[in-house]
Amino acid sequence: MAKLTMVQAINLALAEEMERDRSVLVLGEDVGRDGGVFRVTDGLLEKFGRDRVLDTPLAESAILGASIGMAMAGLRPVCEMQFCGFSYLMMGQYEAHATRMRARTQGQFTLPLVVRMPYGGGVRALEHHSESREAIWAHLPGAKVVLPSGPRNARALMAAAIRDPDPVVFMEPKHSYRAFREEVPDEPEVLPIGKCQVAQPGTDLTLVSWGAMMRPTLKAAAEVTEKRGASIEIIDVLSIAPLDAGAICESVRRTGRCVVVQEAPRSFGPSSEITAQINDRAFLYLEAPVARVTGYDVVTPYFGREKHYIPSAGRVARAIEETLDF
């Protein structure tokens, strides 16, 4: 057991998988000598060499395009989009090929590749560095979208993503990169993709979140429990696509109340889908409307103004109390 940050935990998973399987390689902008701008790939070049850790030219579409070619030929590339704000340049390759190749060829060609990208606000970064755009990738069938919330599940989900037979978009909450440490077991762990985790069992209300928002979510739940003794079940979604709607709705059927917390703008995001799934599968069990604590449908402000746009523990606690009192 070692206490690791999320940066160290993802780095550990990459090193473990590269050690285990020679077909795994890492590519992207500054991932080699620099070890990545957040140091997630630090030391991999020294350990695995230039054939397996590739500093690429600056071209996001070609980073994914070349990864698609590598994966078709039997490799398992893990490519990095340096920031989520740069990732939209790969959309053509993602939509036209990454998500479709398996279906297009009825499984004759498949793309076991991972696209890593740091996402989300809270680190006083430049424009285009603070968005939470998981819905864009999740909307397109054929790829999987995973958002870890802490060092331990980040390491286990990265191992799963690399071993997965399909393209996986792995969105790393950069606000959580170094914000806290967690015990990470010595032995490799693999978490299933497409399954959420119950972070805390409870009976009065289901609180759903993922990624960077798990921190304010857990804090808010602790505050409300402390204040009024409520028993709150907390679900860490982990995979936005495929979404484990069955497990979320099963919890809501037991508790009758639900609050969903997302960093992204409100409309057309995962919280909309989760609410719709609850409507489909748990409507008659609801004691209160599903509440959402989200970002706003505005362009993400620069960091001087971002703190009031990102859901706070206080806003989450208020939504929990309003839903309990409904």
Next chain:
Amino acid sequence: MPRKPVAKFVVDHLQVLDEKGQVDAKLDPGLPGERLLEMYRWMRLARELDERMLKLQRQGRLGTFPPNTGHEAVSVPIAMAMGPKDWFVGAFRETGGRLVRGEPLTSPLHYYNGWEEGNLLPDPALRITPISVVIGCQIPQAAGLAFASRYQGEDAVAVAFIGDGGTSEGDFHEGLNFAAVWKAPVVYVVQNNQWAISVPRAAQTSSRTLAQKALGFDIPCLQVDGNDALAVWVAIHEALDHARSGKGPYLIEAVTYRLMMHTTADDPKKYRDEAEEKRAWEKEPLIRFRAYLGARGLWDEERDRALAAEVKDQVDGAVRAFEAPHDRADDIAFEHVYGTDHPHLHEQRAEFLANVRFDGGKEADHG
């Protein structure tokens, strides 16, 4: 400090067989008769299939498709020159080459009639990538395929095609740059057929040649007469040798002409001069190749009639197989979303099948 040149570039043009079928004896690759006949046979088969597809489309028996007529002398010699482990990375005007590499004649028929089955290879080891409808995506993919082949210790080359319009895409430039930096064993082939739907070559780029675009990445290049199968044969050997020997990518610009419409959904009369088309027909690749075969004593009227009958039979057979009743499952899309099992897709598949029954198994009414 004086000003002095730091780099100079030259772009060569190669033609072996002129429009009349006159061969430049010094440049003639001296292919054995058997190989020449094989090449001609593939080109005629591709032409026959293309002409039949146009008829089928006009009769409502096939969907929209991009005719390949006039492009045979590019992809056929290239596919014949490639090794069995090389990757054939097509765009959508390389039907001849795809057939040479082992794609069944029925595949384009299924594909262009709206059936994913047209993408199925008899064996994925044939290494033909599916048609890339979105322009340019295949260029960086080919760099990745080539990188992977070298990484895995093979000496395979990826040969990727694109059109003149495609050279304006970002992916073209990004992919060439990646391939060059990695010294990846790739050959890029630009089929310059002068027209990107309605946009002529001159409006597409101000470059004097498309070959020279490779020079920006220090990739060697050659412009060839793309209606001259022998020039293409010489060029692809030079390119494959270069790539296979570890020197990195190579680019061939094959100058040809899109004799037909972009796809069957458009009408070139709207945007181009019929006199230009007429002149282009005089330079088309099959006439001159047949003249060359005649001059080599390999061809006569009788052989020509026999070949015409043979390729017609082959295409007849493919059309019969294509139009025979097929038991095609409606719910195939649910089968291959992921390589892992997920409950929401089982639920939606059941819902879909129930809806198919609800619609009475007939064409659903969409208003």
